[in-house]
Amino acid sequence: MNKYKQSLVLLCLYLILSSVFYISVTQKSQQVVKQKIIQIEKQIALDLPLLDLSNELLKHSGNKDAVNSYIKTLNSYIDSDDLRVVTIVPKSEMVTPIKPNQIIRSLSTNSGFVLVVFSVKRTHFTLSQIIYYLIFFVLSVLVSFWIKFAFIKQSNKQLINTEHQTITEPTPLVLIVDLNDKTLSSSCNPEQKMCLANKPLCFYLALVEYCTNNDDVALSHNKDVPEELLELANKYFYRLIELGHTVRKRPNFNNSLEKTLSEIRAALDEVLNECPEEKELYYPPKAYGEGSRSRLHSYGLANIRKGNIEIIGK
Amino acid sequence: MLIVTFLFLLLVVTWICGQVSVYNDDLHFPVMIETSTECQTTATSNKDQLIIFTQSKKIAKLLTQNLCSDNVVAKQYGSVKGYWGYRTAESFEFVGKGIADLILAKNNIMAAFKAESTYNYQPVVGFSDYTAFFISSKEKPRITKQYFLDKRIGLLDYPTSRSGHILPKKVFKELDINLANLKITYASSHNELRDLLADGKVDIIASFWKESDEKRFSKNYITPLSNNISGTRWYLKMRQNNTDLLCAVQENLLAMSKDQRLNYYQNVQPFWSCGTSSVNLKEEADDE
Numbered sequence: 066m067n068k069y070k071q072s073l074v075l076l077c078l079y080l081i082l083s084s085v086f087y088i089s090v091t092q093k094s095q096q097v098v099k100q101k102i103i104q105i106e107k108q109i110a111l112d113l114p115l116l117d118l119s120n121e122l123l124k125h126s127g128n129k130d131a132v133n134s135y136i137k138t139l140n141s142y143i144d145s146d147d148l149r150v151v152t153i154v155p156k157s158e159m160v161t162p163i164k165p166n167q168i169i170r171s172l173s174t175n176s177g178f179v180l181v182v183f184s185v186k187r188t189h190f191t192l193s194q195i196i197y198y199l200i201f202f203v204l205s206v207l208v209s210f211w212i213k214f215a216f217i218k219q220s221n222k223q224l225i226n227t228e229h230q231t232i233t234e235p236t237p238l239v240l241i242v243d244l245n246d247k248t249l250s251s252s253c254n255p256e257q258k259m260c261l262a263n264k265p266l267c268f269y270l271a272l273v274e275y276c277t278n279n280d281d282v283a284l285s286h287n288k289d290v291p292e293e294l295l296e297l298a299n300k301y302f303y304r305l306i307e308l309g310h311t312v313r314k315r316p317n318f319n320n321s322l323e324k325t326l327s328e329i330r331a332a333l334d335e336v337l338n339e340c341p342e343e344k345e346l347y348y349p350p351k352a353y354g355e356g357s358r359s360r361l362h363s364y365g366l367a368n369i370r371k372g373n374i375e376i377i378g379k
Numbered sequence: 380m381l382i383v384t385f386l387f388l389l390l391v392v393t394w395i396c397g398q399v400s401v402y403n404d405d406l407h408f409p410v411m412i413e414t415s416t417e418c419q420t421t422a423t424s425n426k427d428q429l430i431i432f433t434q435s436k437k438i439a440k441l442l443t444q445n446l447c448s449d450n451v452v453a454k455q456y457g458s459v460k461g462y463w464g465y466r467t468a469e470s471f472e473f474v475g476k477g478i479a480d481l482i483l484a485k486n487n488i489m490a491a492f493k494a495e496s497t498y499n500y501q502p503v504v505g506f507s508d509y510t511a512f513f514i515s516s517k518e519k520p521r522i523t524k525q526y527f528l529d530k531r532i533g534l535l536d537y538p539t540s541r542s543g544h545i546l547p548k549k550v551f552k553e554l555d556i557n558l559a560n561l562k563i564t565y566a567s568s569h570n571e572l573r574d575l576l577a578d579g580k581v582d583i584i585a586s587f588w589k590e591s592d593e594k595r596f597s598k599n600y601i602t603p604l605s606n607n608i609s610g611t612r613w614y615l616k617m618r619q620n621n622t623d624l625l626c627a628v629q630e631n632l633l634a635m636s637k638d639q640r641l642n643y644y645q646n647v648q649p650f651w652s653c654g655t656s657s658v659n660l661k662e663e664a665d666d667e
Binding site: 078081082085086087088089090092093094097100101104105108111112115116117124125126127128131135138139142143191193194197201204208211212215 | 381382385386389390393394395396397398400401402403405406407408409411412414465536565566567568571
């Protein structure tokens, strides 16, 4: 949330608050004026018999000075610039048209209508109201900062969430084996390709497929390679022949197993150089230390799953 | 969610602030048009009240104050209340029903109500007799039918006025002029009549002549209607032969009249001779 946005929020907030305040003040002052007019009307009505107004029937000319001094006294009691009594005249004598800021009220008496003209002035900004407007401005500033911080907090939260999501769901590394040109590569770095000889390639693919299908099998160096694994290796070898990579008869996968695995490991080392943490998944376990070629050691890929390896040209 | 709630509350608070910020006080009016004034004499336990009525608020207030501080009044009354009112009907009530103890009235009204015989209203102080005139600003008015017919005439609107209402209408009647054919403008006071004439709104007015009028009008352009119109008088209700009060009131009225700015009010004549062993009605006042 930049400065521009914040000042926009500030402006909107201030305008909304000010206009609500303004409408409220307008509504209330109209109500007050209405109420005061009623009170003044009541007082004039009470004093009407004593007011020396002219009377057409009785040919009474009235005393304008007395009426004017009465209006003056009345205005001094109203004591407000917003509302004043301008004239009190019998309807027959009303000549001047009223101005736009004047209100005319008619009192109906037994000797005809008496008109009372009020002038209403709207004072838009009194000192207290200006103070209110200032308070609203300060409030708007504070609230806009609050909104800003709340926004930042929320966006941070979202950012953390998305980051979290990217961490929990990384695009899994896939080992790509291309049978067409007998290369190994990884989705981590597709440019880095590693050629592999026919025998280790077929054996590795067969090993992967075999281990995917048989999770908990233990492949020991001491034992022969399982029939199923050999069949799979042969199958891949036939596919290589089909692709025209070799014309030789299929090799014996049981022979020099350790050498085959070494070649595989060397190729994987190159390919997965940049993602060493993923290596374990694809790497046929090495036997370490003395007596390592024990019965317990297995060169099977224990954790490999379907989808870890993509084979092109299968 | 928190922000939305807060903003909503903020709007509500803003609205309330707007409602509160408008100054709203109920208007409370006292008695706006006074028609009386009252004051206490030194005899506070006395419940008797001396009631005064005049047309003028100023005179009523002044006289009430003066009488309150008078020793003789204090001996007889606990308070003095002065009423005033512009309506002729009101003065009729005060005279006709004998409500006022002291009233400023014209003798034609007193005669109309026979107030001197019913309540024994006695004149105390009288203003000098005067003459009623037709006053014009451009020529000396002639008292002929033809002269008045195309003139705009200013008269007083209260029918008890002799110079400004009764006498001119009497003249029109004598000249056999139908009032409906005259362009009459009514005013509520002699001063207003003079303003009408000076502003050119009327051609002729009917009024008395006073010295200050020479500033605005010419003394050559006035025509007398009738001589010796007896002036307004102060009447005291004399149910008992209360001569002390009579003399005290007379003294106060004379003293007060000297303060008046208007020349007409300064020419007051006392009707009674006080200060002697017996209080008597003066000779010259008797012939009215």
